[in-house]
Amino acid sequence: MMMKKSTLLSIDAFSKTEEDVRIRTxxxxxxxxxxxxxxxxxxxxxxxxxxxIVIRPDLVVDRDRQLKLDISLDVTFPSVPCGLLNLDLMDKAGELELNILESGFTKTRLDSHGNSVHDAETFKPGGEQKGTSGIDITDPDYCGSCYGALDQGRNAELPRESKLCCQTCEDVRNAYLDAEWAFYDGKDIAQCEREGYVEKINEQLSEGCRVQGEALLNRIEGAIHFSPGRGYENKHGHFHDLSLYWKNPQLNFNHVINHLSFGKSVETKAKGRVSAASTAPLDGREVAPERDTHKHQFSYFAKIVPTRYEYLDKMVVETAQFSASVHDRPLMGGLDRDHPNTIHQVGGTPGVYVYFEMSPLKVINREQHxxxxxxxxxxxxxxxxxxxxxxTVMDKVLYKAQTSIWGKKSQ
Missing domain, CATH: 1.20.5 (Single alpha-helices involved in coiled-coils or other helix-helix interfaces)
Structure with a gap:
């Protein structure tokens, strides 16, 4: 009696041939x-x-726009003294921060060769009184002159605490600034003469300055700018006291950007891992045109993209990448030297301007297998x-070709 054929045999898709009927070639x-x-x-x-390991980018909407954005800068100005240099910050929201170099930044005086003046004294108007010229500034009845910048005509009728007085050189500078008067170097102003401001500011006119520090920005469009003289605001706009700068034609805003970055600083152990990111594309840029740049303005337009790196070892790096385009123009206007069809606008303030604009999107780079x-x-x-x-296909083709050729030869 024959055994019933297994059902599995009927569905075998891998049928076999006998070994003795196989042909090997x-x-x-x-x-x-x-x-x-x-x-x-x-x-x-x-x-x-x-x-x-690969890094795969992902583009998302930036949900951290309410947070502040860090900016870190290190810029050298070989031909602007620290006593004249000023840094202001403004944005589209209407926020304006004046003279922020006085807080959060370090100013290093440089000699004509670019070396640090290590024995330089930290000098601020209103500091040590050098000579009193017979005036006792500690006298409670002493009321310094503001030289017409403030109306002191009624001081005789007012009590001591209500009088308008300029006791220090800084007080006189502020009064001049409020009156929008040119202060120059403070020469012939008694307060500035006795504090040594006149002597020191003129000594520094042949020096340079290196600025290092960090600040916080709103995540909206804005600008930071280095300019000469104190900044002030009125109904007509934002201005600077440029009197001393215009008086000294050897001064200019040629500069070296040692470092400029936005976002949180990357930790040392993570720097190598984000080296491909464009976090500081302007580092090492030196600007020193072979022409007179006393009346010149240098501008940088930065497009900032918040960026986060997520690594397999759970390390997370928050930073920001940016690209920048560069522009400079003479304040006197006229035709551009390199582009004859371009005409520069007349006016403006000499200095270095950095205009920044935040992207509404955020790049998340994830490290993955x-x-x-x-x-x-x-x-x-x-x-x-x-x-x-x-x-298998190639073998069948070759085999059929061989058998066909051999068949023809045997005929």
């Missing part, structure tokens, strides 16, 4: 060896891909199957 051996080598190469390549385990296994199976399929 040299071309088949060559194709088999080639398939083995190609398969090994593909499998090794898949293993390398599986172990490689190039492949998952499932992708690796699938790619390996696909590689093996693909090579075998191609090898």
């Amino acid at each position: 040299k071309s088949g051996g060559i194709i088999t060896l080639t398939c083995v080598l190609i398969t090994c190469f593909l499998l090794v390549n898949e293993w390398i891909q599986f172990n490689s 190039a492949q998952t385990w499932s992708t690796f296994l699938l790619n390996c199976i696909t590689s093996i199957g693909g090579v075998l399929a191609v090898g």
